[in-house]
Amino acid sequence: MKKICIFLFTVIFFNPTAFAQSQKTGVLIIGGGAAGTAAGIQSARSNVKTIILEAGPWLGGSLTSGGMCVVEGNRSFNSGVWGEFRKRLKEYYKNTPGFDTTANATLRFEPAVGAAVLKKITDTVKNLSVHLNASFTGIKKDGTGYAITAKINGENTTIKADVVIDGTETGDVAAKLGVPFDVGFENEAQSGEKWAVKEALPVIQNLTWIAILKDYGRAADRTILKPEGYDETLYNSLKGKNMKQMLESGRLPNDKFMLKIKGINDYPVKISDFSSAQNKEQAYQKARLKTLGLVYFLQTQMGLKNLSVDNLEFNTPDHLSYLPYIREVRRAKGVIKMVLDDIYTPYSRSSKLYRTSIGIGDASPGQHYLPLQSAPETNYGAFPAYSVPAGAVIVKGFDNFLVAEKAMSVTHLVNASTMYPSVQMTIGQGIGTMAAYCSFFKTTTKNVKLRLIQNEILSYHGYLMPFVDVKQTDPQFIAIQKLGVTGLLQGVQKPAGGSAQVFFLPDSAVKTSEIKPVLNEIYTRAFLWFNKNKPAELFTIGNMLSFIEELDLRDAKTFQLQIKNDWKPKLRLNSVFDLNRPITRREFAALADVYLKPFDRRIDLTGKFLN
Known part of the structure; x- marks a missing residue:
């Protein structure tokens, strides 16, 4: 009897899951980025109990925590949640000098304001629970749904969900679940794209650690300490350039600037950099130092000592953004793979994927590689606006598991546009609608009735076609x-x-x-x-x-x-x-x-x- 008591004491007090909380929900979104937040809002509005788990302190992902706050993509389409986000930001800044309120103007906002707007929206949505600073730890199949382990408010929690959406920037949930992925450039034989390379390349796009700079006044000297490992030669190509003009493209309200210069504070990454938490942290630290080096260079070599990292925007030790702006990592194998022909010639293909649309995009494809990566620049020509097919977010062989962000089932060349934050927010609403449908009707992604899902998207002011x-x-x-x-x-x-x-x-x-x-x-x-x-x-x-x-x-x-x-x-x-x-x-x-x-x-x- 004494041994039994000792055994029970050991189990209770030394097993970290002994007092794990347990929750049940219809839809669980892991990752509150642009897509995940929109998915959560829409799922809850479609009358399904919904939970968002976000590892950081803000919702919005790249748009807010990543500092990607000058947004051109989808500006002509005020679709659903994305349109609501735009409208609220315009309302906030309507009396701010110089803010462009034109209907299809490039959206410019301070990241903290963007995060506050998303919080205000989510706080008013019934059926939606948002947990910030919550870490996802595991996932396994549980009948037709999933059981997820996470740490919420410092406590171990198990959540059982009918449908799970991977809204992380790097496809972390899908990777944990064992989803097969594609990485880098497909060759022409694999994708059927005439724009594709002849031989597949395992190269992914650079990430960028964005800084939000503030102009502290002409007489101010806000020079930062020289960053560790500072190498001036990384930035010498800027000498002789009109930096004030270059910075204007990133101008934000209230004398601030988004610092993101192609090829300068880009940081090259490999898929192995995302294979472990340690590898990721090492890559991220180097990327942060490269951006801090750029700030130091502008101050000491370009005469811009009055510009410095805004110390009120992000609560980080160096005041850089919470997240890097990630363009590409790995792409899940879905029931459908979206290719460039679905964008350029949607009507003449044997498959008519535009008919299955759950959202739209029009972002120009980005191509961010450093010369040492030997990655070819693709001549996209005149890139059309497009519809995103439902099958690109449904993972093959994993019922009721949906992917967003860079884990979508698209080719490398398509991802260069679909990864854009405003496109992801639009797609996210469609993903949330599909997830809510499966939970509400107690069915699976194998049996979705797309016309009902599309009708729901339209009823919440979404777009299916980019007219x-x-x-x-x-x-x-x-x-x-x-x-x-x-x-x-x-x-x-x-x-x-x-x-x-x-x-x-x-x-x-x-x-x-x-x-x-x-x-x-x-x-x-x-x-x-x-x-x-x-x-x-x-x-x-x-x-x-x-x-x-x-x-x-x-x-x-x-x-x-x-x-x-x-x-x-x-x-x-x-x-x-x-x-x-x-x-x-x-x-x-x-x-x-x-x-x-x-x-x-x-x-x-x-x-x-x-x-």
Whole structure:
């Protein structure tokens, strides 16, 4: 008996998990970065109990803790949570001198303000619990869900979740779970991309430790101590440059600057740098010192001693950001891999991944390598805005486990855009919607009904298609978004410099040739109607009503009178109703959404229509 008591005493007082707390949730997000935070907000708003675990003191990841606070990507698309974040920041800075309130202006904000905005949003979301400074320690399968161990408020905790989202910047949860990854450049044979290298390269993009500088006034001398291992030659290429002009690109409100200079405070990393906590810490420390060296160089060699690291922005010993800006690490093998052709030629591929969209992006691809890495620069040409397919965030062979950030199932060349923080915030909302769906309906990622998920995204002001010319204030916005993901009417890319915007052209006439293939694919009676009616090159309003009448067996005269009466008050169309006039793309979308309902046709993860 005495031995038993001693044994029990030992178990209770020396087993660190003996008093572990236990929680149950629908969705658990590990990593409160841009994607993870948006996923958590959306999952909770979709009426599912949701928990976010974040290792650091702030939500937002690269946007806030990483100091990546000059944001150009997705600025023309105020999609969902991302749009809400932008709106609140603009409201905060509206009276700040010099702040650009233009609708699609580059977003510039102080990291601490961005973190405060995200906290304010999450604090008001029901069903959402946020745990900061919480460390994730383990994960294992538990039925159709997962059991996760973590340390929250200093206490060991076990969380059982229906769905888990890896929202870490470096795919840490997926790695712990044993998910297979791709690393570096795929070759052309592996990805099918004509832009790909001939031989695969295990090279990943540099990270950057960003500093937020403050101008303390022309007479101030805020020179920092010489950093350990300082090497002036690393920065000599800046001599003779107009540094004040260069710094302007990173200007922030309140006389601050984001210090991120390509090739100067970039730090080259290898996948082995992320193989252990010790390796990661060593790489991170070297990256911090390189940025501190740049600050010291600007002060001592470029005459900018009045500029120094803002000592109120980040509560770190050196006052640099909490996290590095990480562009790439490892990419999970998903049920779908998104390739560049899904961006450049989404409509002509055998798979129609745009139909499975859960978010959009338009960030120009970044390429950050040092010469010693021997990595080729890719000529992307005019890079189009794009839709992100659902299958790229679902890990193959791991039901109810979703990935975000740099762990998404995309190629190296696609990751150069999808990794961008504002794109990730948009994608994160879609990931959160999918996770909530699986938990709410007690199902798995194998059985997702994508149209229900997409409809939920739209109902929370998200975008599925990157149509730049149809704003959310447009009365036909949702109808056009729904029609866009069916492919009935395709977006038109218009290159301008290094990018290409995608237009819907709502007031253009509909061509019979563009709608006939998809109508035949969706509706079994379409073939008979086209053979009988033989519409002209331009599809008319009369053709559209006739097609609807054929499918629904409606009386022609009664239906035409109904549409005429509903044209403005119910369909919200301001054009003239004329049966003989070519129908516009806007009018086609409005009528199709109400009467043909092509969006209701089920699809699989490749975009194929299901019976």
